[in-house]
Structure formats: C-alpha cells, structure tokens
Amino acid sequence: MNALKQWIERYQLLSLVVLTVFLVVVLPLTLDIFRLNLIGKYLCYAFVAVGLVMLWGYGGILSLGQGVFFGLGGYAMAMFLKLEASDPESTKIQSTPGIPDFMDWNQITELPWLWVPFKSLPLALIAVVLIPMALAWVVSFAMFKRRVSGVYFAIITQAVALILTVLIIGQQGYTGGVNGITDLKTMLGWDIRTDEAKYILYFVCCALLIGAIVLCRWVQTSKLGTLLLAMRDKEDRVRFSGYDVSAFQVFVFCLAAGISGIGGAMFTLQVGFMSPSFVGIVPSIEMVIYAAVGGRMSLVGAVYGTLLINAGKTAFSESFxxxxxxxxxxxxxxxTMAFPMGLAGVWEQHIKPRLFKRKGAREATLESKEGSAA
Structure with missing residues (x-):
C-alpha cells in the first residue's frame, strides 16, 4: 500500500486525475459550446506553459520567444487546411485557380515549393512538431555550445520572435501577411466549424495536453530530470562531472518547442485561423506569465495558471x-507578489500542510480512543 502511495505521489497522479476530471467532465457539462470552445483555445496556450515548466522551471532556461514555436506549429496546420480550402472548384473565380487567395492577390501564379508538402496531412502533422524543433535546435545549439545563457539567451529568443514576425508580415504572398491564414473550413472534408466538431476538437486537445504532461512528468522522474535540476542549480558542477551540459539544454529546449507546436496546431483547428499576432514578443511574454502564475515547477499548475489568466482576460474585457x-x-x-511560487505553491505551502495536519490529528485521536477502549 505504501509503495502504491509513493508511486502515486512520485508521478503526481492524483493532481493529474483531478485536472482530467475537471477538463473532460466538469467543464463540458457546465459550459455551452461557445464557452467550451474558448476553454479549448486557452488549453492550446497551456501546451506552451507546460513546455516552459520543463525549460524554465526544471532547466533554468528562460525563453521569451516561445510564441515562435506555437506559431510555427499553427502555421503548419493552417497551410494544410488552406490548401484543402483552395481546390480549383472553390477558387475558380481567381486569376490562378488552385492556390490560396492571398497568393492570387499578390500575383503569384503557381504554388510555391515550400507549400507543396503541406498537401499531405501526415506530412503536415509531422511538420507541426518537426519544424519548431528544428528551429529550436538551430538556435539552442548555436547558443548553448558557446555557453550563452541567462538574460542573454532570453534576449536572443525575443530577437528571434521579432525577426520571424517581421518575416511573416513582409512575405505576404507566401504567408498571408499581417492577416495571417484565414477562412479555414475543413480537414479531409470534415467541417471543423460545426458544434460537433468543436466538441471533438476540445476533447482531442485535452487528450494531447494530458499526454504532454505525462511525457514531461516521465522526463522529470528520470535521470534526465535529475540532471536538469542539477544543471539549473549547479551547472559547472554537472559539467565538471563529465556531462555535456549543452546537449541536455538543447534537448529540453527542443522538447518545449515541439510541445508548443502541438498547441499551435490545435489552436488553428479550434479557432480557424493563424496570424503573426501569436508569434511575436508580447504573446511570448504572456505565455511566460501563464507558467509563473501556475507555478514554474508544476506541470498541472501551469494549466490552471493559463486558464486563470485567460478566463480573467475574457471576463474583464467583457465587463470592463x-x-x-x-x-x-x-x-x-x-x-506574483502574494504567491511567488504560483498557484502550485499555494497548494504545497498552505493548503496541503493543513490538510495533512488535520488528517494526522484525526488519526492520532482515533488511535488514542482505541487505546483507551482496549
């Protein structure tokens, strides 16, 4: 029994089960489809927050450009959906039928080679994860091999976010420009705009998010997770022990990027568009705030932090x-001032100790009564 209890505590299964029930049972039963679709949108941001827990909380690497990877995953999915919506029959009024409308407006007469692989859904799904991870590898390998870290690395990630935003806006004929890729309707003939589709996509998003948390928790409890913590606190000591610190830093940065890309793809499916407004510096900083509010050491807390901030944003903007x-x-x-360790810190430092204190007192009382009765 004690072994089972330790295993549950080790993998934080209880908090994960509570989160799963909240997302999969409570919210769908209490919210209408409009509000549930909003929650699904918020959960897409939670992928980035979960990745930041691994990167920032465990790895000690603060990235202020995670919106880049969220946006790349979203654009990869949007490109597939846009090509499906741009079949020759639907675009017959264009000068060049069979290409996206924004390309036709910019006098592009044939589909660019960069877009051709996105005619295939399997390739698009691979690109959702692979493209963000590839860019993350290039950036992190170049920086970490030169031991660039701390505030300098954070500034570089901001610069990458700014560069990519300018590139997307400037290449309007290939990316849709400032408007992004819009008017996304179907996926393999399935209308993603219906209420039924929104329910299905919400549950798919929940399943993928829970899967990402399980994967990250597995990494945390492995030797790799121990090394990440050691690198965060005593990087030089880990390096002197014979480990290649930069390789572990590159790994965790790529892991966070891949998870963020999945969130971007689910965002595109649930919202129906992708634009450069989700790639830049401001959304990237907001995503760091989600992780900070939830607790940068807690995977489950990052989800609650994301939901709290975005629900507050929606409520405040509607009412005030x-x-x-x-x-x-x-x-x-x-x-952040009242709870420096985030929502997870409130649970660990205030609520949980009181619960266990009461439980211990109750058990002690029962034992004393049994002893006196004997």
Missing part, C-alpha cells in the same frame, strides 16, 4: 472594456 488592461496588470502583479 475600458479598464480591463489595468485589471489584468493588477491580477498579474497581485498573484
């Missing part, structure tokens, strides 16, 4: 359209 930005700022500052 003129002052919601100030209220969001107050929420950020208040939560």
């Amino acid at each position: 359209p003129d002052a919601w930005l100030f209220m969001m700022a107050a929420l950020f500052i208040g939560v």
Whole structure:
C-alpha cells in the first residue's frame, strides 16, 4: 500500500486525475459550446506553459520567444487546411485557380515549393512538431555550445520572435501577411466549424495536453530530470562531472518547442485561423506569465495558471472594456507578489500542510480512543 502511495505521489497522479476530471467532465457539462470552445483555445496556450515548466522551471532556461514555436506549429496546420480550402472548384473565380487567395492577390501564379508538402496531412502533422524543433535546435545549439545563457539567451529568443514576425508580415504572398491564414473550413472534408466538431476538437486537445504532461512528468522522474535540476542549480558542477551540459539544454529546449507546436496546431483547428499576432514578443511574454502564475515547477499548475489568466482576460474585457488592461496588470502583479511560487505553491505551502495536519490529528485521536477502549 505504501509503495502504491509513493508511486502515486512520485508521478503526481492524483493532481493529474483531478485536472482530467475537471477538463473532460466538469467543464463540458457546465459550459455551452461557445464557452467550451474558448476553454479549448486557452488549453492550446497551456501546451506552451507546460513546455516552459520543463525549460524554465526544471532547466533554468528562460525563453521569451516561445510564441515562435506555437506559431510555427499553427502555421503548419493552417497551410494544410488552406490548401484543402483552395481546390480549383472553390477558387475558380481567381486569376490562378488552385492556390490560396492571398497568393492570387499578390500575383503569384503557381504554388510555391515550400507549400507543396503541406498537401499531405501526415506530412503536415509531422511538420507541426518537426519544424519548431528544428528551429529550436538551430538556435539552442548555436547558443548553448558557446555557453550563452541567462538574460542573454532570453534576449536572443525575443530577437528571434521579432525577426520571424517581421518575416511573416513582409512575405505576404507566401504567408498571408499581417492577416495571417484565414477562412479555414475543413480537414479531409470534415467541417471543423460545426458544434460537433468543436466538441471533438476540445476533447482531442485535452487528450494531447494530458499526454504532454505525462511525457514531461516521465522526463522529470528520470535521470534526465535529475540532471536538469542539477544543471539549473549547479551547472559547472554537472559539467565538471563529465556531462555535456549543452546537449541536455538543447534537448529540453527542443522538447518545449515541439510541445508548443502541438498547441499551435490545435489552436488553428479550434479557432480557424493563424496570424503573426501569436508569434511575436508580447504573446511570448504572456505565455511566460501563464507558467509563473501556475507555478514554474508544476506541470498541472501551469494549466490552471493559463486558464486563470485567460478566463480573467475574457471576463474583464467583457465587463470592463475600458479598464480591463489595468485589471489584468493588477491580477498579474497581485498573484506574483502574494504567491511567488504560483498557484502550485499555494497548494504545497498552505493548503496541503493543513490538510495533512488535520488528517494526522484525526488519526492520532482515533488511535488514542482505541487505546483507551482496549
């Protein structure tokens, strides 16, 4: 029994089960499809927050450009959906039928070679993960091999986010420009705009998010997770022990990028478009805030933090359209000042000890009564 209890605590199964029930049972039963679709959108951001827990919380690497990988995954999925929506019959009024409308508007007369692989759904799904991880490998390998870290690495990731945003906006004929890739309707003939499709996509998003948390928790409990913690606290000591620190840093950065790409793809499917507004510096910093509010050492806490911040943003913008930005700022500052370790820290430092204290007192009382009765 004790072994089972230790195994449950080791993998944080109880908190994961509670989160799963909340997402899969409670929310679908209590919210209408419009609100549930909003929650699905928020959960897409949670993929990035979960990746940041691994990268920042465990690896000690602060990235302020995770929106880049979220956007790349979203664009990879959007390219497939846009090509399906741009069949010759649907685009017969264009000068060049069979290509996306924004390409026709920019006098492009044939499909660019870069878009050709995205005619295939399997290749597009591979690209959702592979492209963000490939860019992450290039950036991290170049930086970590030269021992660039800390604030310098954070600034570089911001620069990457800015460069990619400018590139996407500037190449309007290939990317849709500032408007992004819009008017996405079907996936293999399945209409993703119906209420039924929104329910299915929500549950798929939940399943993938839970899977990402399980994967990350497995990494945390392995020797690799121990090394990540050791690198975060004493990087030089790990290096002097004979380990290639840069290789582990590259790995965790690529892992976070791949998870973020999956979130971007699910965002595109649930919202129906992808634009450069999700790639830049501002959304990337917001994603760091999600992880900080939830607790940068807690995978499950990162999900709750994402839901809290985005639900607050929606509620404030609906109820106080003129002052919601100030209220969001107050929420950020208040939560981080009152709870430096995030929502997960509130549970670990305040709620959990009291619960166990009461439980211990109750057990002691029962034991004393049994002893006196004997």
